[in-house]
Amino acid sequence: MPDRPIKVLIAKPGLDGHDRGAKVLARGLRDEGFEVVYTGLRQTPEMIATAALQEDVDVVGLSILSGAHMTLLPRICRLLQEEHLDDVLVTAGGIIPDDDVPALKEAGVDEVFGPGTTIREVADYLRANVHPRD
Amino acid sequence: MAALGGDRRALARLLTAVENRTPVAEAALRELYPKAGRAHLVGITGPPGSGKSTLVAAIIGRLREAGRSVAVLAVDPSSPITGGALLGDRVRMQAYAGDRDVFIRSMAARGHAGGLSSATGAAAAVLDAAGFDLILIETVGTGQSEVEVAAMADTTVVLEAPEMGDEVQAIKAGLLEVADIVVVNKGDRPGAQRTAAQLRAMLVAAPKVGRGDGRPRPKAPEVLLTTAATGEGVPQLLAALERHRAAGQGSDAAATRLARAEAQVWAIAAERLRSRLHDPTHRSATASTLRAVADHDLDPYAAADRLLADVE
Numbered sequence: 351m352p353d354r355p356i357k358v359l360i361a362k363p364g365l366d367g368h369d370r371g372a373k374v375l376a377r378g379l380r381d382e383g384f385e386v387v388y389t390g391l392r393q394t395p396e397m398i399a400t401a402a403l404q405e406d407v408d409v410v411g412l413s414i415l416s417g418a419h420m421t422l423l424p425r426i427c428r429l430l431q432e433e434h435l436d437d438v439l440v441t442a443g444g445i446i447p448d449d450d451v452p453a454l455k456e457a458g459v460d461e462v463f464g465p466g467t468t469i470r471e472v473a474d475y476l477r478a479n480v481h482p483r484d
Numbered sequence: 485m486a487a488l489g490g491d492r493r494a495l496a497r498l499l500t501a502v503e504n505r506t507p508v509a510e511a512a513l514r515e516l517y518p519k520a521g522r523a524h525l526v527g528i529t530g531p532p533g534s535g536k537s538t539l540v541a542a543i544i545g546r547l548r549e550a551g552r553s554v555a556v557l558a559v560d561p562s563s564p565i566t567g568g569a570l571l572g573d574r575v576r577m578q579a580y581a582g583d584r585d586v587f588i589r590s591m592a593a594r595g596h597a598g599g600l601s602s603a604t605g606a607a608a609a610v611l612d613a614a615g616f617d618l619i620l621i622e623t624v625g626t627g628q629s630e631v632e633v634a635a636m637a638d639t640t641v642v643l644e645a646p647e648m649g650d651e652v653q654a655i656k657a658g659l660l661e662v663a664d665i666v667v668v669n670k671g672d673r674p675g676a677q678r679t680a681a682q683l684r685a686m687l688v689a690a691p692k693v694g695r696g697d698g699r700p701r702p703k704a705p706e707v708l709l710t711t712a713a714t715g716e717g718v719p720q721l722l723a724a725l726e727r728h729r730a731a732g733q734g735s736d737a738a739a740t741r742l743a744r745a746e747a748q749v750w751a752i753a754a755e756r757l758r759s760r761l762h763d764p765t766h767r768s769a770t771a772s773t774l775r776a777v778a779d780h781d782l783d784p785y786a787a788a789d790r791l792l793a794d795v796e
Contacts, residue, residue, distance in 0.1 A: 377570065383566045385562075389578055
């Protein structure tokens with residue numbers, strides 16, 4: 351594990367306005383020692399990919415409660431791949447049915463966290479799975 | 485783009501290396517430094533919530549209309565307890581995704597006091613060498629004395645919000661003294677005009693003592709009114725930035741550049757000294773000296789002399 355802080359982008363793709371979860375997680379990861387870039391509501395996949403590229407984050411965390419995850423999340427993964435951000439860990443949270451998880455993982459989402467996940471669980475997962483950089 | 489061939493991912497990775505002060509970063513900075521020095525470095529500082537990020541977003545919009553490329557370094561504080569940080573400045577600046585001539589980078593202060601992170605100067609040099617026309621350096625929300633940005637920027641803009649203080653606040657030493665341009669933002673709020681008038685009265689009238697004899701003298705900043713959220717007053721601010729830059733080829737600008745060079749070299753020298761004091765050869769001697777100070781067996785001045793002698 352590098353001794354520098356892990357840098358995480360927390361983004362809300364799509365049009366739902368429920369940002370409480372994203373803000374709680376952003377704050378919680380801050381308290382776990384992460385550097386969290388928070389970009390706010392109503393982000394397009396292009397905005398998220400641009401932010402991930404410019405910020406050189408280790409993790410992109412996506413919060414979505416609108417039901418549009420099967421459209422938006424694969425598109426974000428594809429844009430990240432097009433920018434050659436293959437070593438960025440992609441996680442998702444919000445309201446995502448279990449049945450959709452395999453397809454999302456196939457599309458490039460590394461992990462999906464459902465309701466009830468604790469911040470400590472997310473932090474431990476990120477620390478264990480973030481891709482090492484030179 | 486001059487350096488890095490316009491590769492945005494390489495630029496982003498290099499900025500990370502600079503933040504983490506890796507050997508790669510040092511080698512790159514040595515190579516890039518001669519290519520830097522062309523961009524207009526603009527510092528944006530002011531209290532939390534005064535509208536720095538919103539103003540930066542408005543400035544980006546105007547610059548892009550004029551076809552100029554712009555990079556932003558947005559610094560937010562790190563937790564003194566966990567080392568974590570919430571970097572939220574991008575929230576206001578997300579309209580430029582996909583525009584290759586806008587590059588926004590958030591930086592955590594990582595325990596550095598003064599309103600910036602210790603790597604901000606080096607990061608600005610990288611963006612400068614990468615060919616951006618204008619580099620906006622947004623500090624953490626500042627109080628009265630975080631003036632470090634003034635040494636780093638060619639032009640320092642200090643934001644004030646309406647009704648934040650009376651004339652006495654305006655004549656206190658510190659942040660307002662380093663302003664090249666003072667902006668009263670939230671110009672649509674009650675009291676904005678009066679705040680601007682008070683600042684104008686107290687700042688513009690600063691006596692130009694010691695002119696020409698090389699002694700430092702107070703600046704007489706322009707005071708402008710903006711409403712960053714609507715863009716009102718932003719064209720006037722850009723014009724003021726241009727005027728300041730055009731006027732700044734004289735001795736003031738030379739003094740700023742010298743101060744910047746000094747700040748950069750001192751920071752590196754201090755860092756080198758610190759890492760030598762903690763290297764395997766000196767680590768235990770350093771620790772015992774520090775312990776002696778903690779126990780009041782040694783005074784801090786003698787300890788500093790001893791540590792300096794140790795590494796010579």
